[in-house]
Amino acid sequence: MSFIQKLEQAWASSDSLLTVGLDPDPARFPAGLRGRRDAIFEFCAGIADACAPYASSFKPQIAYFAAQRAEDQLEALCAHLRTRHPDIPIVLDAKRGDIGSTAQQYAIEAFERYGADAVTVSPYMGSDSIEPYLEWPDRGILVLCRTSNPGGSDLQFLEVEGEPLYLRVAGLVADRWNRHGQCGLVVGATFPAELAAVRGRVGSMPLLVPGIGAQGGDIPATVEAGCTAGGTGMMINSARAILYASGGDDWREAAAAAARATRDAINAARPVSAPPSGTSR
Numbered sequence: 001m002s003f004i005q006k007l008e009q010a011w012a013s014s015d016s017l018l019t020v021g022l023d024p025d026p027a028r029f030p031a032g033l034r035g036r037r038d039a040i041f042e043f044c045a046g047i048a049d050a051c052a053p054y055a056s057s058f059k060p061q062i063a064y065f066a067a068q069r070a071e072d073q074l075e076a077l078c079a080h081l082r083t084r085h086p087d088i089p090i091v092l093d094a095k096r097g098d099i100g101s102t103a104q105q106y107a108i109e110a111f112e113r114y115g116a117d118a119v120t121v122s123p124y125m126g127s128d129s130i131e132p133y134l135e136w137p138d139r140g141i142l143v144l145c146r147t148s149n150p151g152g153s154d155l156q157f158l159e160v161e162g163e164p165l166y167l168r169v170a171g172l173v174a175d176r177w178n179r180h181g182q183c184g185l186v187v188g189a190t191f192p193a194e195l196a197a198v199r200g201r202v203g204s205m206p207l208l209v210p211g212i213g214a215q216g217g218d219i220p221a222t223v224e225a226g227c228t229a230g231g232t233g234m235m236i237n238s239a240r241a242i243l244y245a246s247g248g249d250d251w252r253e254a255a256a257a258a259a260r261a262t263r264d265a266i267n268a269a270r271p272v273s274a275p276p277s278g279t280s281r
């Protein structure tokens with residue numbers, strides 16, 4: 001099954017567009033986990049298991065693991081997610097971008113080492129830097145387009161032959177790089193007008209949309225700007241607001257409650273909400 005098919009099934013079966021971002025910062029871990037050798041794995045697996053009923057994808061950010069010399073715990077986490085939550089796609093957030101021969105290694109890292117269903121990449125180095133990922137047609141490639149951070153405007157808003165660069169990127173991905181139907185774009189919830197412009201340019205292509213929660217993006221505006229006519233099309237990411245909902249012993253329950261509330265706020269704004277597949281969640 002392709003990434004896009006898996007994602008569409010997850011949207012439908014979970015009745016959720018929520019991506020739970022897994023950005024483990026040991027300085028913010030609950031006291032009971034601090035100092036444990038496998039604390040990063042335990043924290044992320046605990047969050048994922050608690051939030052799974054409300055999520056349609058998980059997004060581990062590789063820098064949080066690499067900075068702690070904890071790539072082994074990321075591998076273990078991805079294995080755990082595949083085993084315990086096989087229907088929920090894993091997006092490895094790595095924002096890779098390099099010449100083809102190096103990009104090939106990044107693709108192997110994401111898709112073989114970590115077994116990710118999709119990876120985030122930068123478009124800055126152009127077509128040949130994306131080509132190696134396209135050789136994995138069942139996996140997703142999520143290309144940075146209009147990022148959530150203020151500094152994204154430095155380059156992404158530059159005019160290129162009458163259109164802003166971020167729309168040029170959207171067009172490049174939709175018209176040239178998406179030949180296997182495996183691509184998506186990253187567009188921040190902090191820029192709803194641009195989100196609407198991207199949606200208008202790329203049809204029903206999936207969009208990874210970070211920026212709600214800790215970055216303050218408005219959920220109704222995000223959903224209105226970015227949903228497809230069918231009421232899906234977005235992986236709306238929240239990390240810190242869920243991960244660190246409580247620093248106490250109730251961290252799993254607090255994260256689950258935050259994920260549930262976020263899912264519900266998203267669903268309340270969706271034009272069409274598919275009925276939950278199983279028991280009420």
Ligand SMILES: O=C(O)c1cc(=O)[nH]c(=O)n1[C@@H]1O[C@H](COP(=O)(O)O)[C@@H](O)[C@H]1O
Pocket residue numbers: 021023061093120146147148149186187188210211212213214215237238239240241
């Ligand atoms: O690619 C991303 O996920 C991403 C793109 C972007 O434009 N902005 C952005 O914040 N992110 C990621 O989203 C996560 C932040 O989520 P919050 O903690 O909810 O703000 C981090 O992992 C960021 O790297």
